[in-house]
Amino acid sequence: MGHPVAFLLILATVAFAPDYVCSHSLSASENPVPVGSNVTLYSQATNITGAWLFNNNIIVLIIQRNVVINNAWRDRVTFNSTGLSLTIKSLQLEDSGEYALQAVNDFYARLTLSVQVPISNVTLRAKATSLVEFNDTAVFMCSVSSGSSLSYVWMKGHDVLTAGGEVELSNGNATLTILNVTRYDEGPFKCNVSNGISYDISPPVYLNISYGPSNTTMTIMPMVSHYIYRTGLNITLSCSAMSSPPAMIKWMVNGVYMNKYGSHIQLVNVTESNSGNYKCVFHNTVTSRFSSASTMLWILDPLETVEVNHTGGPAILDQPFALHCAVTGSVDRIQWWRNGHLIYPNDTIVFDMNNKTLILNPVQQSDNGDYQCQAFNAVSNMTSSPYNVEVNYGPEMPTITGPTVVKTGYSVTFSCYASSHPPSHYRWYFNHYVVANTSKYVTPPLTTNMSGTYTCKAYNNVTGQNKTAYMMLTVVDPIKDVRVEAPMKTPIEGHQYMLHCNMSGLAEHIYWMKNDMKLQEDNTTVFSMHNKTVTFHPLKRYDTGYYSCKAMNAVGNMTSAPYQLLVNFGPETPDIDGPEFAETGKSVTFNCSAMSFPPSHFSWWFNGTMVASTSVFTTGLLTLNMSGEYTCMAYNNETGKNSTNSKMLTVIEAIKSVMIKNYTVPINSENFTLICEVVGPYDMIYWKKDNLLLNMNTSYPDMYHPYMHYHIENNMLHFTPVTLHSEGTYHCYAVNRAAIHSSPQYMLLVIYGPLRMDITGPDSVKPGDSVSLNCTVDSRPDCDFYWFFDNMSSVVIRTGSVITFPATIENVGNYTCKAMNPVTNITMYKTTAFTLNHASANHFPPQGGLMLMGAFALFVPMMFN
DSSP states (O other): OOOHHHHHHHHHHHHTOOOOSBOOOEEESSSSEETTOOEEEEESOOSOOEEEEETTEEEEEEETTEEEEOTTTTTTEEEETTTTEEEEOSOOGGGOEEEEEEETTSBEEEEEEOEEOOOBOOEEEESOSEEETTTOOEEEEEEOSBOSSOEEEEEETTEEEOSBTTEEEETTTTEEEESSOOGGGOOOEEEEEEOSSOEEEOOOBOOEEEEEEEEEEEEEESOOGGGEEETTOOEEEEEEEEEESOOEEEEEETTEEEEEESSEEEEOSOOGGGOEEEEEEEEETTTTEEEEEEEEEEEEOOOOEEEEEOOSSOOBTTSOEEEEEEEESOOSEEEEEETTEEOOOOSSEEEETTTTEEEESSOOGGGOEEEEEEEEETTEEEEOOOEEEOOBBOOOOOEEESOSEEETTOOOEEEEEOOOBSOOEEEEEETTEEEESSSEEEOOSOOGGGOEEEEEEEEOTTTOOEEEEEEEEEEEOOOEEEEEEOOSSOOBTTSOEEEEEEEESOOSEEEEEETTEEOOOOSSEEEETTTTEEEESSOOGGGOEEEEEEEEETTEEEEOOOEEEOOBBOOOOOEEEOOSEEETTOOOEEEEEOOOBSOOEEEEEETTEEEESSSEEEOOSOOGGGOEEEEEEEEETTTTEEEEEEEEEEEEOOOOEEEEEOSSOOBTTEEEEEEEEEESOOSEEEEEETTEEOOSOTTSOOTTOTTOOEEEETTEEEEEEEOGGGOEEEEEEEEOSSOEEEOOOEEEOOBEEEEEEEEEOOSOOOTTOEEEEEEEEEEESOOEEEEEESOTTSOOOEESSEEEEEOOGGGOEEEEEEEEOTTTOEEEEEEEEEEOOTTOSTTSOSSOEEEOOSOOOEEEEOOOO
């Protein structure tokens, strides 16, 4: 073990030195720990030189892998040198303290262990359990039979009690004091005692607390507002209070005790003499406290009769009128109703004699209706029967209905009405003579001398008032036979023209319409003679249309039949439709038109000679000497005017044919040219592929042919080079000033190949089977095929794309296919190996098959001689 004495000196020095290099933590299997149990202390460290200490005293020395246990602990501890754990057995209270693991010049770790005695037999008692609210103090004492490190928690029901206010804790929290107890402090109370290893709860203790009387109440049945009751009812009064023990109850009325005890009394068939102040008096014999509750009762008789009456004359508009409310019985208040709506006082409604009298001053028409008065006392209310008030008024100013203007020969009806109650009487006058005594008056057939003033008078017998109204009537002859006349001859644009409106009868207003729209006057359209005449100065072609005039007077209107005005004009300068250029051997057509009414006549002239007398002129087959000026003349027979216009025609030599030609074979990836051959003069040539225009300017990319490389030079289309992307349908177009000529369709097919060579054959064969190898290649035109066996320089064993041979040992070897395009002279090779399976019987490899080994393809330009 070395030198333990020296180590002890060193360890003792380290153990009491608080400074250390690094720190580790200790843990315990249980902490706190019951007396008599075992505990194991654990460390994170391994393989140290040091010691376990208790309160700075050595328990175990650890020197490298040697362990020395202190004699005082030898029978009670077990040390595990692998994990440096320390187990202590049969713990006692004095084993509580600080345990540490100290390494020499390395680390220091500590842990405080608590050894405790379990708690048992917790009891609770109170100094007194019968207490009086607000007078007494409650004291509780908690005790235990055994236990250490005790902690006390006090409970009232499910609530934890803490010190503060009326609650005090003393004697290490083992005693609970509640000052001035209340009814809510009855419990149950419990004491909860605990330490780190156990706990126990005492049985509950309850308090009996006397209180009250308090919270006194009195209820009255039936319940009514303000405790005012009508005579004849049965009334029950009930009293209650919070009190323990229950309080004694005595009853009083108006300050005098009644011979009544208990929580309620009943008043039967009450009269007004039962009114008074009722009180119940409570007494708690334990607390020696008194309390009371009281209320005031009023007993009244109900109302007997209520009615509305009136004295004086009828209700007349704008005069005063009064109604009176007669009531039998004691009344507190009265209110008035009209047509079911409550009446409020205002400038014309006044209440008098505590609302018993309603005065309308002055009466208004809105005062019509059924009036009721409603009387109230504290126990009843009663409403009178309706009293109808009709307001008499009028007559107001009469209103006369009927026409003011009438045609001669007609009868009319006048109606007169004046608002009035009762309804008015009526009388009609014409020129101061009475003509009717009713509200309606029907005239005889009218003549013009019956125009004048008609008077209506209305009279009310009750109010003694009358009013008069007047009506003016005019009798007029009607308008007839309205027509539009045109006194002038042919209407020609630029000349003056007039239309006239004639009729029989007197017209007050005349207005004109064109195409059913009102005609407006302007600087060329003028109305005169009170609108009877409309003058166009000058006449314009846009004045063409259907014209009518409408004549009106007070008794009617009439519109003429439409008059069609056709304005003659033109011709204006003709428009010529036709080409400016044409090819020899063709004919052209010119079409001439001119604005004119009526339509013009036409004639055609060429170099001063008339060639046609129609609007359409078609030439014969053109020659170069038919170039020149072609003139169209338009003539209007009505206006006597004519107008001319000319068209220049240039005849050019025709393009006779357009063809696409080529002089070389189009081989893939080689340059190739198409030539557009044109017979005849032309101005330009352009090309299309698959009906899409090819780009003339190759400095710009062709978005429609992005994979083609080409350029256009004069009449030639150069492919640089031609590829499979160049294949398609081509046209070339020759253009002159007269026409565009297209070539026949040219189909471009590109020669290519061979490409993508392959040899196919059976997956497996048996000895003696027939084997076929098929050589395929992509090419235009089709290739010529040659087969070689074992050596490409050997003699050709077969021509054609397919070779067939028996599956024998002699035919095992390499087979090479050679494909040659006869136009491009490009040659391609591919080799496949044919083998047989060596597991076959008779020493022949059975299950023979083909295997592609070392497949390859070579492009070898080669010529066959």
